[in-house]
Amino acid sequence: MMKHTYDMGLIGNCAFLGLIGTDTAVRWLCWPRFDSSFVFGALLDEEKGGEYSIRPATEGGFQSRQYYLTNTNVLATEITTAEGSYRVTDFAPRFSQYERYYKPLMFIRKVEPLDGTPRIKVACRPVADYGRQQLSRRRSSNHIAFLGMEEEIRLTTNIPLTYVLDEEAFVLNETKYLVLTYGAPLEAPLESTVEQFLRSTVEYWRKWVKSTSISNFHQEAVIRSALALKVHQYEDTGAIIAASTTSLPEAPGSTRNWDYRYCWMRDTFYTLTAFNNIGHFEELERYFHYIANISSSIQGKYQPLYGISGASQLVEEELPLAGYLGNQPVRIGNDAYTHVQNDVYGQVLVALLPLYVDSRFVNPEQRNPEKLVYEALRLIEATMDQPDAGLWEFRNLAQRHCYTYLFHWAGSHAARKMAQALGNADMEALANRLNEAATERIEQCFSEEREAYTNAIGSPHLDASTIQLIMMCYLDPASERAARHLVALEKELKTPEGLFYRYRHADDFGTPETTFLICSFWFVEALACVGRVQEAIDEFEQLLTYSNHLGLLSEDVDAKTGSQWGNFPQAYSHVGLVNAAYRIAKKLDRPNFV
The missing domain is CATH 1.50.10.10 (Glycosyltransferase)
Structure with missing residues (x-):
C-alpha cells in the first residue's frame, strides 16, 4: 500500500481556515465560522463541494512546489508546465489596525508569472449548506457576486470576468489578484491594497514568531x-x-x-x-x-x-x-x-x-x-x-x-x-x-x-x-x-x-x-x-x-x-x-x- 499524505497547506487568520491543494485548488474552506458549512468542500465531495482553482490550462502533467513564506501562514504554490511557470500566493489577512486585529472574512490569491508564457484557467464556484445549495451569480463591472447565503460572497479581480465566468484559459502575462470576501466586500484599490495586506500579514506573523x-x-x-x-x-x-x-x-x-x-x-x-x-x-x-x-x-x-x-x-x-x-x-x-x-x-x-x-x-x-x-x-x-x-x-x-x-x-x-x-x-x-x-x-x-x-x-x-x-x-x-x-x-x-x-x-x-x-x-x-x-x-x-x-x-x-x-x-x-x-x-x- 502506498503512503497516503494530505498534500495540502493550511491558511488562516483566527476568523477562518482554508486548505489549499498542491494543484492550487481550495480543498476546504468554511464561512463564516470554523464550524459553518463549507463554501469549498471538494475534500469531501468533488462534485458537490464547489471549486476554486487556478490550474494550468495545458494538457499533460505539471510539477508543483508548495511552501510557506518563512515564519508565516502565507502559502505559496508554484506550478511548472511545458509552457511556463507561475506562483499562487494564498493568505488570510491578519495584522494590527486601529488598536485591534484586522482579520476579515477575506481570502486573497496573488498569481504571478515566473517563466515562459503559462496559460491558466480560473474556476470559482462556491456552494452553501454542505453542497445542497448552488449560489446564483451576478456580474458587475469588476466583481462577481455569489448570492443565496445570509451574506454575499464576492470575487473582486483584475482578471477579465468573462474568463472566470466561462472558465476559459488565458495567458498569464502579468500579476493578477483575486479577493474573495464574505459579507463586507473589498472597497479599495485592488492591486495596492492586496500588496499592502500581504506585506502587513507577513510582518504580523514574523513578529508573532519572534x-x-x-x-x-x-x-x-x-x-x-x-x-x-x-x-x-x-x-x-x-x-x-x-x-x-x-x-x-x-x-x-x-x-x-x-x-x-x-x-x-x-x-x-x-x-x-x-x-x-x-x-x-x-x-x-x-x-x-x-x-x-x-x-x-x-x-x-x-x-x-x-x-x-x-x-x-x-x-x-x-x-x-x-x-x-x-x-x-x-x-x-x-x-x-x-x-x-x-x-x-x-x-x-x-x-x-x-x-x-x-x-x-x-x-x-x-x-x-x-x-x-x-x-x-x-x-x-x-x-x-x-x-x-x-x-x-x-x-x-x-x-x-x-x-x-x-x-x-x-x-x-x-x-x-x-x-x-x-x-x-x-x-x-x-x-x-x-x-x-x-x-x-x-x-x-x-x-x-x-x-x-x-x-x-x-x-x-x-x-x-x-x-x-x-x-x-x-x-x-x-x-x-x-x-x-x-x-x-x-x-x-x-x-x-x-x-x-x-x-x-x-x-x-x-x-x-x-x-x-x-x-x-x-x-x-x-x-x-x-x-x-x-x-x-x-x-x-x-x-x-x-x-x-x-x-x-x-x-x-x-x-x-x-x-x-x-x-x-x-x-x-x-x-x-x-x-x-x-x-x-x-x-x-x-x-x-x-
Whole structure:
C-alpha cells in the first residue's frame, strides 16, 4: 500500500481556515465560522463541494512546489508546465489596525508569472449548506457576486470576468489578484491594497514568531506547529478547535469519521501548556476566558466538548456526500457532547489555576472567585465512583478509568492551591479529601502482575493515557514504578516505528487500526521525564517524518505505511510536538542559541 499524505497547506487568520491543494485548488474552506458549512468542500465531495482553482490550462502533467513564506501562514504554490511557470500566493489577512486585529472574512490569491508564457484557467464556484445549495451569480463591472447565503460572497479581480465566468484559459502575462470576501466586500484599490495586506500579514506573523520563547531544539518544526496551532483559535471567543475538518477517516473504511471542528475540554490542559511553553500569553488568556464563560453557564455537569461559541447542542447528522476518498459516513455535529466524561472537571480546575495564582491575570470572576472552584470540586465528589466513557469516548462502554481519576487528583491538587491563594480553609479541606480519594482509586488500577497501571479499575488492558501519570508527576519520574510502568506500555502499545496506539483492545468499532500521534508525543515526553533523553530525541526525530511536505501533522498514522489519516491538520498533534520539544530542551538545558 502506498503512503497516503494530505498534500495540502493550511491558511488562516483566527476568523477562518482554508486548505489549499498542491494543484492550487481550495480543498476546504468554511464561512463564516470554523464550524459553518463549507463554501469549498471538494475534500469531501468533488462534485458537490464547489471549486476554486487556478490550474494550468495545458494538457499533460505539471510539477508543483508548495511552501510557506518563512515564519508565516502565507502559502505559496508554484506550478511548472511545458509552457511556463507561475506562483499562487494564498493568505488570510491578519495584522494590527486601529488598536485591534484586522482579520476579515477575506481570502486573497496573488498569481504571478515566473517563466515562459503559462496559460491558466480560473474556476470559482462556491456552494452553501454542505453542497445542497448552488449560489446564483451576478456580474458587475469588476466583481462577481455569489448570492443565496445570509451574506454575499464576492470575487473582486483584475482578471477579465468573462474568463472566470466561462472558465476559459488565458495567458498569464502579468500579476493578477483575486479577493474573495464574505459579507463586507473589498472597497479599495485592488492591486495596492492586496500588496499592502500581504506585506502587513507577513510582518504580523514574523513578529508573532519572534515573540515566541522556544529553544533551538528542532526550532523550525516547533515554529510551524505553533503557527498551525495559533490559527486553530477562533479569536472571537477564544475557543481552540481540535481540527479544521470533519469526516477524514481515522483509517480507510473504518467509519471512524468524526467532526472535529469543536473545542474538547479534555485537551484544555495540554493546549494551555503548549501556549505557556512557547510564551504566548494572549492566546492563553483568550482560552481561559472561553473556559470561564462555559464554567459560569453549565447546568449540573460539564460536557466533553462545546461549540466555538460555547454552544452545548452539537447534534450529529450524516450528509449525502461522497466522503474523502469514498469514506462514509460524512458527519457534522458530534454526539460525544452527550457522553459522560468525568475527567473534564479536573481539566477545568487545572486550566483555571493561573487565573487564581498568577498575578498577570485579572480574574474574570472577581465577585465570587470561589464559585467555579467549588462547583468543579462538587462535581468531582459526585462522580468519584461513576463509570464514564473515558478519554477516548467509548460509545457503548463505561468504566472507572484511571485517566479520569488522574484528573480528579490533578484538579483537586490545583483547587488546593487556589484555596490557599483565596485563604479558604473549607475549600482546601474539601480539595485534600478528594485528592486522597482519587489517589486511592488510581492505586486500584495498579496491576502487580504487569507492574503497570491498567486503563480502568478491574480491567486487564493498558492504555496510552496512563503515560500522563508520569508527565503530571503523580508518579515520581525518577521512581522505579514510573520506569516499569513506561516499559510495560511500550511493550504493549508501541510499534517498531516508534508510534503509539491509544489501546489495542476492541471498542465499539473493532480494534484500532492506526496509531494516535499525540500518544507518540506523550511517549517522547515520558522518555525525557524518566531520563531516557537520547531515546526521546531519536523518537521525536522519527515522528517528524510523519508530517506532510509542509510540516503539518494529522491525527492518526498507519504504522506500517507511515500514512496520514484522521482530521487534518490536527491541532493536538501539534500541541504534542510543541510540548515534547519543550520537555526535551529543558532536559538538555541548552541555551537558546549555541
